[in-house]
Amino acid sequence: MSAITTEKVVVQPAVEQRRRLRWHDKLRRDRSLLIMATPAVLLLIVFSYLPMFGLVTAFQQYDIYYGFNNSPFVGGYQFARLFTDRLFWQALENTLVISAVQLVLYFPIPIALALMLNSIMSAKIRSFVQAVVYLPHFFSWVLVITIFQEVLGGAGPINHFLRENGMATWDIMTDPATFKYLVTAQAVWKEAGWGIIVFLAALAAIDQNLYEAAAADGAGRWRRLWHITLPGMRSVIVLLLVLRLGNALTVGFEQMLIQRQAVGRDASEVLDTFAYFYGVVNNNFSYGTAAGVFKGVLSLILIYAANKVAHVFGEDGLYRR
């Protein structure tokens, strides 16, 4: 009994020392690697993590002279105000409607484009088409909307043509009723081409022998598409759907902001612009932050729910079960 006790007393420090030594050695060995990671980590701490603590201001009546530390706490007052604000509900509705329209009208386009591009036989034409469809991704929203404005706007060539030929003109850039389709068209023009990259990768990963075997069994072009190509893209499609649903409350902040003047607040206000206008422009920081917190929490719930759905369909989604 006493022997065991002594043994324990003797052994324990030795183990501890060895562990500390290994820990130390590792730190010494990887010193340079840690120093390399430091600048990025510092930037993220200041500009990503520090603002997270700033979320506390949603429960305050923030005053710029008192700052985060000394502004008075008002509990759930900002949220109570938010939930009785007609403009907030309208912003939420606009966000969800635009998101839904984009899901239906935008989402399938990159898939279709990728399939079409994949079937181009000439490598030259293929890389040219690829280069062109990726290009608008690199334009700013200011530029994209300017181009839309000049082409489709009241003073653009299309309305000019309609006017010259005695037909009714239609300034789609200022029409609130069709704004959701306009922003979807802009998103398609800017991002749909870029969106095909990930589908092209999925297509390249499909085993070509499957196609030959299916063809030998008499499966035509469309049956091969249905039974081989689409199942091969399934994981990527589900992953992107999960991401899209998780981001359902984020709809082109800059895009809405830039077009607000032309189309009016009622059609263009989304959650992000609501937070910006009430928070920054009207200096009501706590109210804007409360809208941001509402959006953040709802987004986390959406990501979780979308993943659950993905798991039900036997896919990994964003993370495994």
Add this chain to the structure above:
Amino acid sequence: MTTEVLKRAAWEEKPTPAGHGAKTLTIAVVLAVILVPIYMVVITSFSTQASVNEAGGLVLVPSGLTTAAYEQIFSNQLIMHSLLVSFGITAIGTAISMVVSVLCAYGLSRSGSFGHRTILMLLIFTMFFSGGLIPSFLVVAALGGYGSYWSLILPGAVSVFNVLILRSFFSSTAQDLIDAAKVDGAGDWRTLWSVVLPTSKAVLAVMTLFYAVGYWNTFFNALLYLPDNGMWPLQMIVYTYTLQGNSMPGTGVTNTGQYFGHQELSPLSIQMAVVTLTLIPILLIYPFVQRHFTKGVLLGAIKG
């Protein structure tokens, strides 16, 4: 990008004429929808007033060409300064972002290194949760970023997504070479500089383009943090004077679109010349980097 000529497999049926025609037509329409508006913007900036009047807006086939719009904007203080600001932000921002991201990506690329898992989680968490617009604004403002150029660079200097792509590239492609360098007694800094970077040129080119385009397109941060139009980058100029149609100081382009300077020049040409200025750097660099996209981007996307 594949360079080999693809051959139709023996078992694959020939496309029907209708199917082939429909495909060709669709591709032609897609290309036209993207390229024609860009072409019209550029050609309008070079068009005479007569051409613009004749077209009643953007010009498709100009009846006369002139560089008057460019002479006009190159002699405009506000626009020239904004051009300088945009180039400065882009050059300095891209340099900072690349150095910080490459170092971080390499620092985290060795599996089993001290703390790399924790730091990685710290990075990834910021992709899913953020303090949001207003707390970020208040932090930047509290640090003195309001009215200062660093507010356009530092808050977004690290793109975690880009770091992850670089990291997966570093940890997969160059591992054998890194081990060999280690055997030769090279330290981590030396290995990064003379082994990893030279073998990663494609992904570095793509990342540089991503960051540079991001800085070049900076709009909202300028709107948020720079109240003085004398400090604005080019995107803010396009937004304010082309899109919103406010009168541009020093060009004679007014709210109502009338132009009091050279009579042979349409205000639209001046506006489109400014738009073209924002396009040119992207169009110039893009072709050289574009062929690396699949290599540099896909690798990261697949490996996650």
